[in-house]
Amino acid sequence: MERKQPVSVTASDIGQAARCPYALYLEKTGHVPNWQTRLARERGIEQHAQWTCSREPGRICSCWGRVFMIIALVVALAVFLILRL
Amino acid sequence: MDIVIVAIGVFLLLWLLTWRLVTEKTTYGKSVYMDRGYATRVLESRTHGIRCKPDSIEAMSDGELALIELKNRAYPRLYPSDEAQIIASVIAARESGFDIRRAMLEVCSGQRLEVPVSDDEGRLLECIAAPLEAARVVARGEVPKALPSRSKCRSCGFLNQCEFGV
Numbered sequence: 001m002e003r004k005q006p007v008s009v010t011a012s013d014i015g016q017a018a019r020c021p022y023a024l025y026l027e028k029t030g031h032v033p034n035w036q037t038r039l040a041r042e043r044g045i046e047q048h049a050q051w052t053c054s055r056e057p058g059r060i061c062s063c064w065g066r067v068f069m070i071i072a073l074v075v076a077l078a079v080f081l082i083l084r085l
Numbered sequence: 086m087d088i089v090i091v092a093i094g095v096f097l098l099l100w101l102l103t104w105r106l107v108t109e110k111t112t113y114g115k116s117v118y119m120d121r122g123y124a125t126r127v128l129e130s131r132t133h134g135i136r137c138k139p140d141s142i143e144a145m146s147d148g149e150l151a152l153i154e155l156k157n158r159a160y161p162r163l164y165p166s167d168e169a170q171i172i173a174s175v176i177a178a179r180e181s182g183f184d185i186r187r188a189m190l191e192v193c194s195g196q197r198l199e200v201p202v203s204d205d206e207g208r209l210l211e212c213i214a215a216p217l218e219a220a221r222v223v224a225r226g227e228v229p230k231a232l233p234s235r236s237k238c239r240s241c242g243f244l245n246q247c248e249f250g251v
Contacts, residue, residue, distance in 0.1 A: 006134035009220040011177060014135070014213055015170025019237060021219035021229035026243045028223055037242025044157040047193065048140065051155055052121055055141070069100070076096030083088040 114143035114151060118183065128174070128181035133210065134221070137174040140191075142183055151187040152178055153197075161198040163190055169216045171200050172209050179206070 016024045027033070033041075119125070120138045129136045141153040154171050171188045178185050188200040203209055210217070222229045231249035244250045 005131065007221045007224045008129075008134040008136055009217070009224050011135060011137035011139075011170050011173035013220045013223070014173040014216045015166040017219035017223065017229070018169035018213070018216035019164070019166040020232045020241065021216070021223060022231035022247065022249060023241055023243050024220065025223045025229050026246060031243060031246050033242025034245060040157070047157050048120075048155060051140070052119060055116055055119065072096065072099035072102075075099055076092055079095045080088060080092035083091060 114145040116141055116143050117150065118142035126181075128177045128183070130177040130180040132180060133176060133217075135173050135177045135217070137177045139174045139178060142178065142185070145187065149186040150184055151189055152183075152185050153189050153191055155191050158192050159194065161190065161192045161194075161196045163198055163200060166216075168200060169213045172202065172213050173217065175202050176206065176209055176213075 013024060016027075032038075118128075118139070119141050125138055127136050127138055139152050140155040143151050143153060145151050152171065152175055154167065154174065156167065167190055171190065175185050175188055185202065186204075188202045189197045190200060191197045219229045231247070233247075233249045233251045235251055238244055238247075238250045241247070241250070
């Protein structure tokens with residue numbers, strides 16, 4: 001006799017169910033969380049993308065990193081112009 | 086001609102310095118799996134019906150594979166919900182071919198907290214038995230039992246819509 005497969009759930013849902021299964025149920029049935037929670041989730045997604053990017057070898061992910069690169073370019077151009085005069 | 090060479094030299098020097106500065110990593114081990122979004126492979130335990138996409142799986146210096154879960158909080162603190170999620174991920178990752186021996190929770194500051202994971206699958210399943218069953222109840226479309234508590238309800242995003250909130 002074939003064994004019946006259990007209902008498939010995600011590890012994230014299991015974590016949420018450990019906190020409160022009813023909150024998970026509300027979320028799955030289309031209820032929208034308050035704005036603080038939505039904001040925290042958006043920040044979490046952004047931070048995750050940043051974290052993943054920072055682990056890629058040689059990639060510049062931070063806003064400051066890009067600013068530094070632009071400064072480097074401007075300084076190099078200034079040196080070029082000063083030396084030309 | 087000399088001016089151009091000097092300018093290129095200055096630019097390259099600055100570029101290298103900033104590149105070193107901004108790409109400094111805090112990785113502890115070599116990444117063998119990373120959640121990069123929709124295209125990332127879903128790890129699954131068909132036996133127990135658990136799916137997951139852990140944030141990262143790293144090969145540590147001693148050769149052991151560690152599952153890393155990132156949390157958006159300032160201080161390393163492990164909640165029961167984090168533990169349940171990590172243990173469920175370990176079960177799914179092991180059945181998907183990753184021989185996970187360690188698990189860690191990483192926070193924004195880069196600090197990591199070790200989560201003890203048993204080699205025995207039965208023990209791991211025992212740890213998450215209640216939340217696993219609750220998640221299955223929800224997946225079947227049934228109404229689960231609420232677990233209200235003052236501290237949890239205060240930070241719950243559904244408090245205004247919940248009839249059990251305290």
